[in-house]
Amino acid sequence: MSQQTASPVEIQMNGPDIQQMLDTSVLTTRADKFIAWGRKNSLWPLPFGTACCGIEFMSVVGPRYDVARFGAEVVRFSPRQSDFLLVAGTITEKMGPILKLIYEQMLEPKWVLAMGACASSGGFYRAYHVMQGADKIIPVDVYVPGCPPTPEAVIDGIMKIQELIASGRRRPVQR
């Protein structure tokens, strides 16, 4: 290339049809918005399915409810690969340290959804070996009620997480 040739960017910036190009093939946005858009549409869930809710989560992934429509079908059991912890089922005191470890191993940014009554509050197990909600040890962004919640409710919860990501808000309660 000779020295006289200008760089492609310069040519476009100096060209007469810059306005037309902006109208047809360029979108402007803020970097954080753009990143959030990417994140919210490619959630990689880690289903921490411990009990009955785990079975309902299978329905959420299954063909009828198909969570792939929301970009969250790449289920990964490795905390290093996922950014969305889905606590599906009762967390017992024995399981507590493991849940905490898995949450800590996930890379930031990460979001947590408590699926069902047990993960949210211990549910109807007000019992000696049941932790009264996953939020006793890890932060939770969205709680989905139900025992177990219907797949529609879980998908609604996932959409709430997506809204949270898009808005850039931090979780309501920091622990």
Place this chain on the structure above:
Amino acid sequence: MAFDISVLQKDLSEKVGAKLEFTRAFGDDVVSFPKEKLLPMMTHLKERHGFQFMLDICGVDYPNRAKRFDFVYHLYAPSSKGRLRLKTQVGETETIESLTPVYRGANWFEREAFDMFGIRFAGHPNLRKILTHDDFVGHPLRKDYPADRQQHTDRVQPIWFEPSQGSDSHPDKSLVPINIGPSHPATHGTLRIMGELDGEIVKRLNVEIGYLHRCFEKMAETHFYNQIIPYTDRLNYCSAPMNNVGFCKTVERMMGVDIPPKAKAMRIVLSELSRVIDHLVCIGTNCVDLGALTIFWYIFEQRERVYTMFEKLCGARLTVALTRVGGMAYDNPSGWEQECLETVKGIRKCIDELDQLLTENKIFIKRTLGVGKISAEDAIDFGFTGPCLRASGVNLDLRKAQPYYGYDQLDFDVPIGTNGDLYDRYLVRMEEMRQSLKIIEQVCKNMPAGDYTIRDKNIVLPEKKDVWGNIEGLMNHFMLVIKGIRPPVGEIYDSTEAANGELGFYLVSDGGPRPYRLKVRPPCFAIYQAFPYMMQGQYVADVIATLGSLNIVAGELDR
């Protein structure tokens, strides 16, 4: 040879030579014995009277008695179809002989009793906690332990092995330690497998359970009988209605209630639908472990169709709580049976497709044939029941052996395997599903007319129109809600054939509105304790495949 308690009574009194007390409680034969005679008596029963199955061991706490604990054994003799409950009393500071030399399956049951009650066993190979975590102080099923006192832990146990597997309980430094679970895709729940590998071969393997111990039995002691039904849903949550049926059947037998024909028919239909979807999810997830994800998508559509049928009955999909003591919770909507028959057609088509995809598939056969074998003798010794036992060639199905709800009038077969390997378990489940569909068709085509529940005002809530419409209905409703159902004083063991095997409930009532003690006999519990034994010297990939085929459901395993 039919079971004759008088023959056994004579023989046992002579042989054991101790004071034995024979009683009958609600049709169950009970033997009370002094605890010193445990081993000779059990050996005699096993060898001479065919009591090959040690079904359940549990404790009952009576804090105000001199000898605090009752210790209860349930035995079953498949040849004579005899059932026996043996009871002995143990003081708080006393020990009792371990039953493990006679029945290997006693191992975990005794560990559970140790964990829950603090009963000590002499000669037990590995007496350590099984369900609660290691920082847990106290014994939760004792009456003086409050149901809601939680204890926190920050520790996870490192990998450990049983003393019977070698003197060093830590993994060998020269071998590769491996930890699978409790959050791992292959465990389908909260199971933890700890192993030691030499290359790909498993040298030692151990399992740790209790990660989903939700205190079902303690919850049962603090709730009214009908309030327990939702808790039973969450035992084997893959086939929730079956647990409802098992529990209600136990309470009904104790109260001498005969439910109407329509309720019986509905319970059969629900049980068989649950059996089908339980087996489907077992085969589907097992195939996921083997790398065949497609099967899972196929079967889950059928599960959804069955969920829709449940939804039409009660509004819930998975945890239905459909039965009540005395019958069903609701009547069927009109046309439900017809839709059920349509659903059955769809499932049958799906099973045929599965059959074409898997049964003669070369890869599937190579991964499953001869893998995860267990012989009939071992299976019986560990207390296997259900499809896993039948795959080993033992013909035992409670629907045939002690028919209930009119199963004896239905036309169906019980498939039996020969090798007890993974492939046989698959074949048995496939055929069982077809037989279940056959049962559903027979019942749905001849659904009895009439009421769906009994109308005893001391057991069943009056209909809403009576509660709102007249003072008597209102009073009955009020009284039943406040006072609850009150079965007579006594104890009973009753069992049904659930998807994984014999699901038993041992219920002790003190005449109050809550059970004094409710022990579940979970089929998975007995099956899973054989797992380390089965996997010794196998490939690590086969560990995953075998685990899936045993269909261990954590809710039922840990309760």
